[in-house]
Amino acid sequence: MDAQFAISGRDFVISVTDKGLRNSILKMKMDQDKTCQLSSHTFMSVSGEPGDTSNFSEYIQGNVKLYSVRNAQDLSPSETANFIRGELADALRSRSPSQVNLLVAGYDKGTNEAALYWIDYLSAMAKVPFAAHGYCGYFLYAVMDREYTADITLDGAKALIKKCFEVLKTRFIIDYSDYTIKVVDKSGTRVLSQDEL
Amino acid sequence: MARRYDSRTTIFSPEGRLYQVEYAMEAISHAGTVIGVLSKDGIVLAAERQATSNLLEQSLDNEKIYEMNDNVVAGVAGHAADANTLINQSRAIAQRYLLKYDSPMPVEQLVRRLCDMKQGYTQYGGLRPFGVSFLCAGWDSTFGFQLYQSDPAGNYSSWKAACIGENYSNAQSILKQEYKDEEKEEAGPNVRTVGSQMTMDDALKLTCQVLSKTIDTAKLSSKKLEFATITLKAGKPFIHVYTSTEIDEVLKKYESVIKPADSQ
Numbered sequence: 287m288d289a290q291f292a293i294s295g296r297d298f299v300i301s302v303t304d305k306g307l308r309n310s311i312l313k314m315k316m317d318q319d320k321t322c323q324l325s326s327h328t329f330m331s332v333s334g335e336p337g338d339t340s341n342f343s344e345y346i347q348g349n350v351k352l353y354s355v356r357n358a359q360d361l362s363p364s365e366t367a368n369f370i371r372g373e374l375a376d377a378l379r380s381r382s383p384s385q386v387n388l389l390v391a392g393y394d395k396g397t398n399e400a401a402l403y404w405i406d407y408l409s410a411m412a413k414v415p416f417a418a419h420g421y422c423g424y425f426l427y428a429v430m431d432r433e434y435t436a437d438i439t440l441d442g443a444k445a446l447i448k449k450c451f452e453v454l455k456t457r458f459i460i461d462y463s464d465y466t467i468k469v470v471d472k473s474g475t476r477v478l479s480q481d482e483l
Numbered sequence: 484m485a486r487r488y489d490s491r492t493t494i495f496s497p498e499g500r501l502y503q504v505e506y507a508m509e510a511i512s513h514a515g516t517v518i519g520v521l522s523k524d525g526i527v528l529a530a531e532r533q534a535t536s537n538l539l540e541q542s543l544d545n546e547k548i549y550e551m552n553d554n555v556v557a558g559v560a561g562h563a564a565d566a567n568t569l570i571n572q573s574r575a576i577a578q579r580y581l582l583k584y585d586s587p588m589p590v591e592q593l594v595r596r597l598c599d600m601k602q603g604y605t606q607y608g609g610l611r612p613f614g615v616s617f618l619c620a621g622w623d624s625t626f627g628f629q630l631y632q633s634d635p636a637g638n639y640s641s642w643k644a645a646c647i648g649e650n651y652s653n654a655q656s657i658l659k660q661e662y663k664d665e666e667k668e669e670a671g672p673n674v675r676t677v678g679s680q681m682t683m684d685d686a687l688k689l690t691c692q693v694l695s696k697t698i699d700t701a702k703l704s705s706k707k708l709e710f711a712t713i714t715l716k717a718g719k720p721f722i723h724v725y726t727s728t729e730i731d732e733v734l735k736k737y738e739s740v741i742k743p744a745d746s747q
Contacts, residue, residue, distance in 0.1 A: 368584050
């Protein structure tokens with residue numbers, strides 16, 4: 287089961303995914319990047335059916351890139367999220383649905399606002415201040431509900447994430463050793479190491 | 484000699500010309516004039532109706548100016564029936580974009596899709612080209628106000644002031660003379676708008692002036708005209724297609740440029 291959650295402030299979004307690729311009783315890979323960069327200021331984290339995850343991400347990534355190249359401008363995070371939801375919805379009632387859960391994070395350079403979208407495998411979408419997919423939600427919503435405020439700073443969000451790690455370490459059956467932590471803000475996307483939190 | 488190469492759109496002549504496309508453009512040069520003028524606060528579109536008769540129910544009849552989308556309005560010159568088909572297709576294209584991205588289609592992309600369609604009819608299928616030129620006036624959040632002209636060949640370009648239809652070269656030269664061209668380039672993080680010094684008032688005045696010089700009848704009246712403007716209201720694009728009363732008001736307001744001082 288993947289850990290996948292994210293928190294957005296007014297002008298940044300910080301996303302966390304674990305790095306483990308497990309299959310049955312095996313740990314196949316422990317440095318897997320479960321995020322997918324869509325443009326300089328938008329990315330998404332993906333979890334779900336293995337195979338569908340990479341297939342769907344690559345399809346979306348290609349199409350978002352094609353738009354940028356064709357039109358000499360990027361899609362905004364809202365446009366990207368709506369496009370993704372539409373594609374997932376079309377696939378749902380077709381011969382080849384994709385079982386993927388996504389968190390789309392971005393910074394809108396036009397309105398100067400950060401945005402986070404939660405999209406589940408049935409292509410329900412919600413614009414949210416913070417969200418999680420999978421079992422980790424059962425533990426983390428409690429923490430985030432308590433600590434989150436709308437004017438949270440990046441440092442505040444980092445502290446909140448540390449608390450989230452604590453809860454998972456204490457109570458969740460899976461031992462997550464390493465996480466991919468990504469921030470998107472006005473200057474683009476960057477990766478943080480766990481030490482930088 | 485040209486006759487041998489002009490009956491099929493999908494072949495070149497020996498001089499490298501596409502006669503059908505050129506004939507389409509010729510048809511448009513006999514159609515009612517459409518003028519567009521860009522200002523820093525909006526765009527004015529004015530058009531001359533050619534079908535005038537006392538029997539026409541004009542208040543319900545749109546002949547030249549059509550809304551494509553919440554943020555784009557277009558004036559057409561040429562075959563009305565061809566224009567209708569293209570307008571319908573553009574409207575569908577714009578709505579499909581809105582459905583896909585939950586965001587209004589940027590003006591240039593809409594014009595480009597329309598032009599790609601027109602170009603197709605000059606290369607495939609053996610069907611004749613559309614005998615229509617468009618002046619598309621629109622607004623989007625990336626580039627602000629834009630005015631595009633497109634022709635039957637599928638070419639399009641962005642203009643500060645443009646004219647299509649009858650007497651277009653005449654109108655174009657007046658526009659060139661009178662348009663206040665000093666501009667300030669407004670730079671922003673992603674906004675590439677070039678602000679002209681024309682206000683909406685200047686644009687309306689200039690439009691009336693050009694109309695009076697290019698339209699045959701000595702006196703302009705709302706019976707012969709269609710008028711529309713696109714501006715911003717509360718940060719959102721606002722298209723206003725004028726009623727005949729409103730057109731009369733505009734003509735009255737800019738009387739001074741319509742009736743030159745030396746004629747009684």
